[in-house]
Amino acid sequence: MPSHDSSEAQTQEPDRRGPSPAPARQVLSDSVYERIKAMIMDHEIIPGARVGIEALSRQLGVSPTPVREALARLESDGLVVKRSLSGYRATELLSRQGLQELFEMRLLLEPRAAALAAENATEAELDLLEGLVEEMRAHPGPTGRYANYRDFAALDQRFHDAIAAASHRLLLADAVERLHSHLHIFRLISVHSTEDPTLVEHERIVRAILRRKADRAAEAMADHLTRSMERQLGQAPKS
Structure with missing residues (x-):
């Protein structure tokens, strides 16, 4: 009689369904x-x-x-x-007053978020911030048509949101994320901007956070936002 040893491999009907169809x-x-x-x-x-x-x-x-x-x-x-x-x-483009009010809010929130990130960020969160800066180096800044800088704009928003998340202050992180300012800003300047120092400014912020220098992180973020505001106001309509 044939053996029925339970350890023997059993022949199974192959799954002919294949991989799940793409969504x-x-x-x-x-x-x-x-x-x-x-x-x-x-x-x-x-x-x-x-x-x-x-x-x-x-x-x-x-x-x-x-x-x-x-x-x-x-x-x-x-x-x-x-x-x-x-x-x-x-949506309408932001006016000069709208831009100033937006950056006023960001200057209240994001330097504090950067300082707290320097104190509280986990190693995984620090790795994420470094990785985002590395990714931004591979993408052009806000010049020309949206297709040319789409990835840069998305990474910029992720960078600021990641710092806010690394503050480990849920309400603060939520407030920063809810500003949803970056798309409006890049939309305003995309046709006009030929050079943008955003990446260099981001690197300064990350260095301060990596070194756990809360004051320097806050200062670097405030400097970045102030310079960014000046760049945007230079492109905003005068009226």
Whole structure:
């Protein structure tokens, strides 16, 4: 009689289902989101202009559903606003006063976050900050069309959010993240800026945090934000 030793390898029917199919719907949603965001950032959709769901779906060759999903995400980013009875509109560019108020808030919050990060950041959080600076070196700064600096803008926002998270102050980190200022700023200067020292300023902040120098980290962050404000105000409309 044939052996039925339980240790013997058993022949199993191969799994013919294969790998799970790619989440095509999510891929489409992400693609539509990026395409509409690029249109807003490059002013193909003019600031303040109505953003029609049906018109965009025809232009992009997709159904209205991924367009609606993209606009909801862009509303969270602060790049569109939804008004009752009139639908979505692209947000207006920040005025000079708006920029000054934005940086006033950032100067209240982010130097303190940097100081606390120097005191409280874990090794993993320090590694993340160094890694973000390294990644930014590989991407061009805010020049030309959005497609050229999209990764730089995303990394810039991650950098500031990561410092706030490393402060280990949940309310402070949430306040910094909720400002959602970076997309507006890069949107304002992208066509005009030819050189941007953001990376050098970020490196100064990281060095201070790595050395656990809270005062220097706060000073470096305040200096970065002040210089950034001056650069943005140089590009902002005079009126």
